[in-house]
Amino acid sequence: MKNYFISGDKSDCFGCEACVQICPEKAVIMKSDEEGFRYPVINKELCVNCGVCEKVCGKQRIVEENIEKKYVFGGHIRDSEVLAESTSGGAFSAIVNSWCKKDYVIFGAETEGLKVKHSYITDKNEIKKFRKSKYSQSIIGTAYTDAKNFLKEGKKVLFSGTPCQISALKSFLGKEYDNLLTIEVICEGVPSPIFIEKYVEFLKKKTGSDVLSVDYRFKKIRKWDFQVMKVDFADGKTRMKDRWFNDFWVIWLNHLMSRPSCYKCPFTTANRVADISLGDLWGVHLYCPELYNRDKGASLVVCNTLKGKEAVKEAENIMDGHELDFETALKYQSPMRKSISFNPDRDNFMKDLVSDMDYIDLCKKWGKHPSIKLLWQKYIWGNRQKMFVWRVRNYIAKKGE
Numbered sequence: 001m002k003n004y005f006i007s008g009d010k011s012d013c014f015g016c017e018a019c020v021q022i023c024p025e026k027a028v029i030m031k032s033d034e035e036g037f038r039y040p041v042i043n044k045e046l047c048v049n050c051g052v053c054e055k056v057c058g059k060q061r062i063v064e065e066n067i068e069k070k071y072v073f074g075g076h077i078r079d080s081e082v083l084a085e086s087t088s089g090g091a092f093s094a095i096v097n098s099w100c101k102k103d104y105v106i107f108g109a110e111t112e113g114l115k116v117k118h119s120y121i122t123d124k125n126e127i128k129k130f131r132k133s134k135y136s137q138s139i140i141g142t143a144y145t146d147a148k149n150f151l152k153e154g155k156k157v158l159f160s161g162t163p164c165q166i167s168a169l170k171s172f173l174g175k176e177y178d179n180l181l182t183i184e185v186i187c188e189g190v191p192s193p194i195f196i197e198k199y200v201e202f203l204k205k206k207t208g209s210d211v212l213s214v215d216y217r218f219k220k221i222r223k224w225d226f227q228v229m230k231v232d233f234a235d236g237k238t239r240m241k242d243r244w245f246n247d248f249w250v251i252w253l254n255h256l257m258s259r260p261s262c263y264k265c266p267f268t269t270a271n272r273v274a275d276i277s278l279g280d281l282w283g284v285h286l287y288c289p290e291l292y293n294r295d296k297g298a299s300l301v302v303c304n305t306l307k308g309k310e311a312v313k314e315a316e317n318i319m320d321g322h323e324l325d326f327e328t329a330l331k332y333q334s335p336m337r338k339s340i341s342f343n344p345d346r347d348n349f350m351k352d353l354v355s356d357m358d359y360i361d362l363c364k365k366w367g368k369h370p371s372i373k374l375l376w377q378k379y380i381w382g383n384r385q386k387m388f389v390w391r392v393r394n395y396i397a398k399k400g401e
Helices: 018-022 052-056 080-085 091-099 124-130 143-152 163-173 193-207 247-252 260-264 306-318 326-330 346-354 359-366 372-380 383-399
Strands: 028-032 038-042 071-077 104-112 115-121 156-161 180-185 211-218 228-233 238-241 276-280 299-303 319-324
Touching (some): 071 091, 091 276, 091 299, 091 306, 104 143, 193 211, 193 346, 276 306, 306 319
Antiparallel strands (some): 028 038, 071 299
């Protein structure tokens, strides 16, 4: 199987950075291309042709998938504050809190302005920085090397990331560790960071104030499945926009600006590489309405190994929810069944994105206004209203017993 170093095909590179960290000569660095995605570049003057970068490559060496029987849990953490600060149901925080008792290290992605990077903490009370979906590929830095060193010291290591990052970590480590717990997000591809950079620049010019932070999935207003984007400004003001009026969601979910490798992702199968897979409990209103949680967020937790199941069973002590049927849950998780479809207009969109075209013109050309039918389905007769009717019927039925 050819890798990026051999083929030069960008769809062969996940951007996992394992090659950078394993190089003994520090001859490999990551550089952003014109689309904003990072790729490895070899310094020929430092390279000694040892070949370890090719051997560790995620495309060359996809680690063995877990084929054990799945244990699936749906629900949310009971701590209301943690739940409000989490993208979905706070399952990640619950697992961290239960699994990390002593001599532990937690790895995750944190945001610094618009940049996302991997780092680690040794105090789970600092876990807030790893909450929330980032919707940008993180810069791994030295995370794989640091994790390996901690594992060798005998510390418990919880490592979270995208499926390709988890696979890269395992390839980098070269063997299994009993003291390692891996958690992956159920990923639908990573978008080009250039779009959000253009959006922030547009907002700065329009408001005259710097953007401090972007929360892609703000839900303290109990609008979990509305995927509200919240922008905080230096002048203290905020701006919020629902998914269906947000050009970021429209364009990204139309698969116009994802990393080339995401369209051929080998990790979009039911058999996963991590101990635990986490995502939103989509379809909740259809097959487990009792877990809807009044639009405050619900998590899907898929345990792919016995180690993962044991960690989740412990976390269930601080969560509300119950076991789910895997095949039923799988119907509503397309990233666990297939990679995203390639949009034939992607190249044309990316040309406009990296050009001098301003943000408004870009969105006018490639964005899409919601239809009346969609607005009716989401705001007039949406999940909230359907769940309200379900609760009333349930209440009446129990009264009549």
